[in-house]
Amino acid sequence: MNVLILGSGGREHAIFEKIRESSSAEKIFCIPGNAGINDSAITADIAVSNHRELIDFAKSNNIELTIIGPENPLTRGIVNDFESEGLTIFGPSREASILEASKAYSKELMRKYGIPTAEYKIFTDHTDAENYLRSHTHPIVVKASGLAAGKGAKVCTDLEQSLKAIREIMVEKCFKDAGDEVVIEEFMKGEEASVFAISDGNYYKILAPAQDHKAVYDGDRGPNTGGMGSYAPAPLIDDKMMYIIERSIIEPTLEAMKAEGRPYKGVLFVGLMITDSGPKVIEYNCRFGDPETQVILPLLDADLLELLYDSAKGRFAENGILPLKNKHSLCLVLASGGYPGKYFTGYEITGLGSISNSKVLHAGTVLENNKTVTGGGRVLNVVCTADSLREAKKGAYRDAENIKFKDMYFRKDIGDKGVKYYEK
Numbered sequence: 001m002n003v004l005i006l007g008s009g010g011r012e013h014a015i016f017e018k019i020r021e022s023s024s025a026e027k028i029f030c031i032p033g034n035a036g037i038n039d040s041a042i043t044a045d046i047a048v049s050n051h052r053e054l055i056d057f058a059k060s061n062n063i064e065l066t067i068i069g070p071e072n073p074l075t076r077g078i079v080n081d082f083e084s085e086g087l088t089i090f091g092p093s094r095e096a097s098i099l100e101a102s103k104a105y106s107k108e109l110m111r112k113y114g115i116p117t118a119e120y121k122i123f124t125d126h127t128d129a130e131n132y133l134r135s136h137t138h139p140i141v142v143k144a145s146g147l148a149a150g151k152g153a154k155v156c157t158d159l160e161q162s163l164k165a166i167r168e169i170m171v172e173k174c175f176k177d178a179g180d181e182v183v184i185e186e187f188m189k190g191e192e193a194s195v196f197a198i199s200d201g202n203y204y205k206i207l208a209p210a211q212d213h214k215a216v217y218d219g220d221r222g223p224n225t226g227g228m229g230s231y232a233p234a235p236l237i238d239d240k241m242m243y244i245i246e247r248s249i250i251e252p253t254l255e256a257m258k259a260e261g262r263p264y265k266g267v268l269f270v271g272l273m274i275t276d277s278g279p280k281v282i283e284y285n286c287r288f289g290d291p292e293t294q295v296i297l298p299l300l301d302a303d304l305l306e307l308l309y310d311s312a313k314g315r316f317a318e319n320g321i322l323p324l325k326n327k328h329s330l331c332l333v334l335a336s337g338g339y340p341g342k343y344f345t346g347y348e349i350t351g352l353g354s355i356s357n358s359k360v361l362h363a364g365t366v367l368e369n370n371k372t373v374t375g376g377g378r379v380l381n382v383v384c385t386a387d388s389l390r391e392a393k394k395g396a397y398r399d400a401e402n403i404k405f406k407d408m409y410f411r412k413d414i415g416d417k418g419v420k421y422y423e424k
């Protein structure tokens with residue numbers, strides 16, 4: 001089977017590596033890819049937003065499955081466009097990907113169908129939002145409803161902070177029209193985890209639970225990023241907890257989407273807070289997580305290509321938990337100093353040849369005059385898979401020491417919460 005992957009991050013590199021293990025895989029194409037993926041995949045100079053050209057490319061290269069990495073093409077309806085031309089594509093339709101595109105929609109859905117989440121109120125007028133904040137206790141969470149590259153949620157500890165957040169989102173329009181509508185919600189206390197279910201519209205299959213590290217600094221301090229590291233499986237989500245999550249969140253969400261005339265096909269990524277009163281949804285995403293995918297896929301003891309193809313074709317026969325290898329995976333993100341704020345690119349990366357324990361997945365890298373240079377905020381992912389989480393952590397950090405580029409930054413405490421959990 002010829003396959004096309006759309007996207008350019010560590011997530012897409014991880015998908016590429018797992019797909020190429022499949023005995024069904026023939027030619028694998030990636031658009032736009034990055035310096036690491038395009039070392040082995042075939043690429044083409046087509047804008048990810050140009051659905052017409054991508055459709056023509058898929059047809060002329062006999063692509064039998066297209067896999068979408070990021071959310072933007074999904075919310076712009078790439079699945080609708082490919083399917084209307086008779087092409088097979090993995091991911092939710094425009095109508096179903098509203099679960100990520102509109103937090104206001106997803107909160108209303110959860111309320112209507114009794115899916116556990118934080119209490120909330122939706123605002124389109126900033127004076128109303130300010131008055132609401134003045135009459136509520138803090139901490140409180142202020143969120144732009146639309147897509148904001150993972151940076152649209154602000155946890156505010158006092159009124160001064162929440163009023164500032166509302167002003168930035170609704171008046172200064174820091175997230176443009178993604179902030180036309182705002183969700184203000186109750187602060188939930190607990191530990192976070194990411195759960196992924198691949199659905200074919202009727203049934204679903206569960207992948208290994210993971211934990212991301214969103215804040216830029218050690219100890220979960222500083223502004224939120226796309227994710228500074230991850231590990232799987234997350235011991236916080238044991239079998240009993242997963243059972244509760246399936247029954248109270250995954251199944252009702254997929255049923256609700258069907259009832260709303262937006263059947264969900266593709267991967268449903270549920271960001272969860274495990275609170276004292278049980279798991280609650282923080283948000284839904286309509287795609288694989290980054291950097292969670294980098295640790296989930298090495299543990300998957302199944303053919304990813306067959307799985308995604310069956311999802312796209314609506315061929316699952318039952319719900320289930322996918323088989324996992326008895327291993328632990330940890331991903332350390334090497335970032336450009338300054339990220340998620342301002343940072344510089346174009347710095348040469350060295351040491352990629354001296355990795356012994358891990359796999360290096362590329363994210364923000366480009367090939368310039370035969371040299372691999374930095375080209376984004378999150379540059380590389382060092383992923384180590386081992387018999388224990390502690391060993392996976394040791395392997396990834398040891399390899400990271402060999403990689404060098406100017407201003408390189410990484411967190412030192414990736415996986416610590418999980419290691420503590422296992423060793424308590």
Ligand code: AMP
Binds near residue numbers: 143151186
């Ligand atoms: P979101 O963009 O909705 O996933 O939120 C980004 C991050 O903000 C989450 O990963 C949490 O760390 C934090 N967050 C969002 N909503 C809440 C909430 N209601 N209570 C506590 N923390 C939250």
Ligand code: GLY
Binds near residue numbers: 285
């Ligand atoms: N790691 C969080 C995300 O992919 O949105």
